[in-house]
Amino acid sequence: MLRHPTTPAAADPYLAPSTSLGSRAGRALWGVVHLCLFRPSPRLTFGWRAALLRLFGARLGPHCHVYPAARIWAPWNLVCEDAVCIADEAVVYNPAPVVLRSHCVVSQQAYLCGAGHDIDDPAFPMVSQPIEIGRYAWVAARATVCAGVKMGDGAVLGLGAVATRHLQAGGVYAGVPARWLRQRRGSDGR
Secondary structure (H helix, E strand, O other): OOOOOOOOHHHOHHHOOOOOHHHHHHHHHHHHHHHHHHOOOOOOOHHHHHHHHHHOOOEEOOOOEEOOOOEEOOHHHEEEOOOOEEOOOOEEEOOOOEEEOOOOEEOOOOEEEOEEEOOOOOOOOEEEOOEEEOOOOEEOOOOEEOOOOEEOOOOEEOOOOEEOOOEOOOEEEEOOOOEEEEEOOOOOOO
16 A cells, blocks of 8 residues: 555654664764775775774674675674685675674675565564574675575585575575585585
8 A cells, every 4th residue: 555645754664764773873883984994995904804893893703804895784793703704795784693604705796685574564674584604605606695594514505596595504506596406525515
């Protein structure tokens, strides 16, 4: 049903914020830091970017490589174990926690989408769910991991694929939606 143009904005649930005032303020401040200090940093200054992310509440293990053109929506909802890579132009949209286990890789232009909207509710509220990427797993370039998905250890999500459900450990997946192709040799991914 369409809203009549004379309905007051306060009565329109589509105009209500999806997140708290604190979250919006934190993201505004993070946006300034990202634009002024994170994004223009030299490519190999991984420690600098890790320090900025930690300053905003991210929990990063040692040897994490977050590239300067990566976009993290809410650093305070990001957990990276050791030796994680988030490549240039990867997007981590994380209103809910995103956990990246040891040695996993999120490639260029990959999209970790931690929220959507309840299409059956007239107010269309945001619904967020955590994402977890297992140890030695790989989210290939332009692949998408949807809210609530867990990728098992050593799982591979191929180029441009879309994971809408859990991916088993060591499985190789491709397509839209992602489908299992085969088991990865050395099922732990190493």
